[in-house]
Amino acid sequence: MRITFYGGAQEVGRAAVLLDEGPRNVMLDCGIKLGEKTEYPLIHDDELKRIKNITISHAHLDHSGYLPHVYAKRNQPRIFLTKPTRDLMSVLLADYYRIHHGEREQRKLFSSGDVERVLQDARMQEYRETFNSDFKITFHEAGHIMGSAMTMVDNGRKKVLFSGDICMRKTRVLDPCERGLHADVLIVESTYGAKTDILPSYKDSYQKMIKIIRETLDKGGHVIIPSFAVGRAQEVLLALDDYMRSGALPQTRIYIEGMITKAMKIYRHNAIYANDDIKRRILMSEDDPFNSPNFHHPRSKTREDVLKEPCIIVTTSGMLSGGPVLFYLEKLAGDPKNAIVFVGYQAEGTTGSKVIAGERQIRIKDKEIKINCRVERIRLSGHADFNELLQFVKGVKGLKKVFLMHGEKTDLKDALENQYELVVPRLLDTYSI
Ligand SMILES: [Zn+2]
Numbered sequence: 001m002r003i004t005f006y007g008g009a010q011e012v013g014r015a016a017v018l019l020d021e022g023p024r025n026v027m028l029d030c031g032i033k034l035g036e037k038t039e040y041p042l043i044h045d046d047e048l049k050r051i052k053n054i055t056i057s058h059a060h061l062d063h064s065g066y067l068p069h070v071y072a073k074r075n076q077p078r079i080f081l082t083k084p085t086r087d088l089m090s091v092l093l094a095d096y097y098r099i100h101h102g103e104r105e106q107r108k109l110f111s112s113g114d115v116e117r118v119l120q121d122a123r124m125q126e127y128r129e130t131f132n133s134d135f136k137i138t139f140h141e142a143g144h145i146m147g148s149a150m151t152m153v154d155n156g157r158k159k160v161l162f163s164g165d166i167c168m169r170k171t172r173v174l175d176p177c178e179r180g181l182h183a184d185v186l187i188v189e190s191t192y193g194a195k196t197d198i199l200p201s202y203k204d205s206y207q208k209m210i211k212i213i214r215e216t217l218d219k220g221g222h223v224i225i226p227s228f229a230v231g232r233a234q235e236v237l238l239a240l241d242d243y244m245r246s247g248a249l250p251q252t253r254i255y256i257e258g259m260i261t262k263a264m265k266i267y268r269h270n271a272i273y274a275n276d277d278i279k280r281r282i283l284m285s286e287d288d289p290f291n292s293p294n295f296h297h298p299r300s301k302t303r304e305d306v307l308k309e310p311c312i313i314v315t316t317s318g319m320l321s322g323g324p325v326l327f328y329l330e331k332l333a334g335d336p337k338n339a340i341v342f343v344g345y346q347a348e349g350t351t352g353s354k355v356i357a358g359e360r361q362i363r364i365k366d367k368e369i370k371i372n373c374r375v376e377r378i379r380l381s382g383h384a385d386f387n388e389l390l391q392f393v394k395g396v397k398g399l400k401k402v403f404l405m406h407g408e409k410t411d412l413k414d415a416l417e418n419q420y421e422l423v424v425p426r427l428l429d430t431y432s433i
């Protein structure tokens, strides 16, 4: 079997890894890299035509965003994913289509019809149930966002485990990723691949967040929490609601904006994929954590009302590249009473990363915004940190060979090299396994 990295090698974004063996093949993920300009997997159209199967580990666009492009090139490979991944992809791909076609200079690379066909054709698979494509494939829980999956590919002689994005901690909503699987080869994410990438516990992070929110509300200020639509937003919202119920936070309105609302509905519909605490709350009581009375959904007409009294606003986009957060920044960021609390990953070069680095005059979509308010960052990641990645790799049984992808730092290589054959692949390189 051969393995080729069309994206995601020594970078975060555009995950696309091909496993092939003669006429049999499967592409693991099919993502894009979002940044100042969008980057695609480096796969030639002719090669793309050969691909018969694609598995999608989870809905984030860096793992799924290239699918409509594939369909636009008149290829219709079989697509395999979990149900929450399909549902969340419908929101994220529709948004990608909207933004993509809003950009003036973009060529028309795919249509909304291509997005629809991807969603219609996608075949939904359950965790731990093996299905046949060209190979035997099984999804296992990855703990990263709802429906996220690790992908086990078995060609009859070798087992290859593709981690996708993994989280090793139990979160408000999800169980951690499955451990102790058996594989000969592991392709593992390494977002936190530097030895300094050690994350605080969720408890410590949330306590820090609560303190900042309390201090801001006490002063009569507003708290803006910029967030991605899928993943961190649901975790943070359920935590805020819990702290309000327990009295750790004062009763305040929590406003939810942007695609987060749609993603919350999908989380609720797929609650069977949540951890037992959530399922119990929904099944055994009337207490539905996704529809808490503390949550409010302003319409564009009522946005001005949100500004009137102290409150918490959780809104897209997470890296301040656009979305409703822009409106709130314009109105609120100039006032030192208010606070911006970042909770998610900030890619280099994004406005979010600049604000965290101390820039106080920003420009978003032709608007100058002055930041005089408090700026804080809470580390609440949906990824395994450096130590957890080490643990994860060491927990895979029978493992011989490890490919590190989805990361820019490779200290993990040094830490694991004496135990496994370790590869930090380069883009477009092919390896035999
Ligand atoms: Zn992800």
Ligand SMILES: [Zn+2]
Pocket: 013, 060, 062, 063, 165, 406
């Ligand atoms: Zn990712």
